[in-house]
Amino acid sequence: MMIGWGLSSPKNTWNQNQKGQILIKKKQYQAAIAIFNRSIEIDPDSEEAWSQKAYCLWCLNLEDLAIECFRKVLEIAPDNEYAQMSIGKIYFVREEYHQSISYLDRAVELNNQDISAYYYLGLSWLNIDEKILAYQMFDRAIQIEATEEQDWSDKASFLWHLDLLDRAVVCYQKVLKLNQHNTYARISIGKLLFGLEKYSEAIAHLEESIALNFKSIDTYYYLGMSFQKAQEYEQAEEVFDQILSLFPDNSIILRAKGILLYELKDYEVAIAIYQRLVEIEPENPIFWYDLAYCHALHNNPELAVSALQRSIEIQPEEFKQHARTDLDFASLQDNEMFKQLIER
Template sequence: MSLSKFESMLKTNSVYFFDSVEFEEIIQHYLDTGKHSLAQKAVNLGLQQHPTSVVLKLLQVELLIFEDKLKKAIKLLSEIEAIEPHNDEVFIQKAIIMSKKNKHQESIEILKESLKYVEDPADIWSMIGMEYLYLDDFENARLNFAKCIDVDYEDYSSLYNVVYCFDMEGSHEEAILFLNAYIDKNPYSEVAWHQLGRQYFILNMYKEALVSFDYAILIDDCFIGGYLEKAKTLEQLERYQEAIDHYMITLELDDPTAFAYVRIGECFEKLDMADSAIQYYRKAVHEDPLLDRGWILLTHLYYKQEDYQKALYYIGKALEIDDANVLYWRKYADINLKLNFYEEAVKAFYKCLDLEDVAIEIYIALADVLLFIGDFNDSLKVLIKAEQTYKEFAEIEYRLCGLFMILHKEKYSIAHFKKAIKIDFEYHTIVKELYPTVFEHKEIQKIIADYKKAME
């Protein structure tokens, strides 16, 4: 009734009287619903009618902090503190201001001081815990969140935060001990069983994880997180059909997700049921067309089936989403080579180099394709660039030998061949494979013969 009356007043420009409690409720409603401009109007009118109300002034402080008007908020807090020095809300707002200024240790000290005056300390412990999280002090954060759980075993937000701190510390065994102790006191908490299963999963204790997720589902048979984690665990145990069944349950309980479709597809692929895998990968990309993982899985599956034309189509879709992914460009190059689309392969290898994928196999593959299509000078440039990074690699030196000979620079060719055989003589056959006429060159043959004789 108060809210309707207030909004009617704003529309008609009339002025109605509200007691301070009504104003508090109106303002809090607007804050909770994110209507801050209306909250500000209610605060202004409220303070006109009740200028001494500390609660309304504190709500004004909250709005000032939200608007990042920290100096005004601090000034108003000082006025309130002079009237009510032990008001716990004053401490809380001062702590929030310090936190916004990234002065988290000061915020913690203010919150600790407020514990002397609050009746219910749980909210303060939670705030202290959050400030310690900002400082990456996970141990102290965890200890404060644990205090919240001690007074309220249904405080799942604090439970999640405790487990998060254990995760960040890498203390998974300790997390298991904590969760087992929690479950002893609150055995019907599906959240705790779920979190316990996650810890076992991280430690590769899949059978124990499975038991934990089973309990979570028994307690709440609509707990989607329990089904998802159980399905992932079944995958690790190579029980793929059971994993599929549990992923399917999540599709029945809630709107389908691309994640679930992908996981179902991967299970079918591991069961050598390629058609079913393709069906679910397609569902995944239909559900989320920007899911590059779905497109790349389709690419790999068609590649394995040697359907390179479809593989090329799907890798193109993945690259539309993430054209800075060097693995996608490598795959694009590979597929184009299978289809004899050499210019596209060259483009892809150059893109890998542009993206700082300077692995030797990229240089070698690019140089070999350029050689094949007759771009000898470009191939030579690629290998010279590669040699700057990979100084003692036979793969490069033998190829330089061949290219220099083709380009009628016999002196350089011989020098690189001599260097190459010192690095790896057995690999010299690559010259015969890539540059057969160079291999038959009398000087090259003489070097090979002399090396064999020296090794006898």
């Protein structure tokens, strides 16, 4: 958000704009728009009034009208970095990445030290599968010295995309020094430590997140998975059950618990989990496949073949190939229905 420019105007819109900014701080966007409209009547070329009106429209989710106002700013001042950046961000959120890139490119030209501009530009390139250009943006951004909380967070994100996980952790730790209540940074450190296979550290960090009431599904998922990877299975199951008591049909947590039970060779309970998963997402071939190998391991050949058949119907080549080499189906190697299913 950019407020409080305090631009001087030969037509004396300063007082009006100050009133509008006070209303913005109170999140009274409609009232602020009325004030900025008066400023525009006084001075149709007021960059500040048009920019602040655009910002208010953006906050009200009136994106098309916001873009129109930001474009008016650019008619008045083509090198207005804030307007270029804002239009680029709106298009990014709308997943109109080519449009986003055209404005963000210009924003970077105007200020090559703006980490946030590189952030959205890099992700826009990434979302249209131009990875080389995306990583070039990320690489440029991590060379810039960060001072603000958001800049450190953006740098951490770039480093994460570049698989420089240790350096990403350091950046998120900088974020927490500036704002210990930044939920995203705290949980991200836990995820990164999990990715670095530092499971004990991940557990400590994620447990601290939960103690501070950051009780997102992500937090519980990575905490449970960290316990599982550390072979602390009882604690892992307890974490999964805790979040499932709040979100009983969450497929990510259900599958995580299913995999845990599979590793513990508790196939009967795992089957119940996977049966629930195929009820929730009947077109997900992975869940049918998981159900199939649990049935096979639990000596239910007919049910195993039936579940595998459903998996293969949804995604034939991939799951046929998996089943041909999967040792979990060893008990079915002489089963005629199984052989016909994977060979045809």
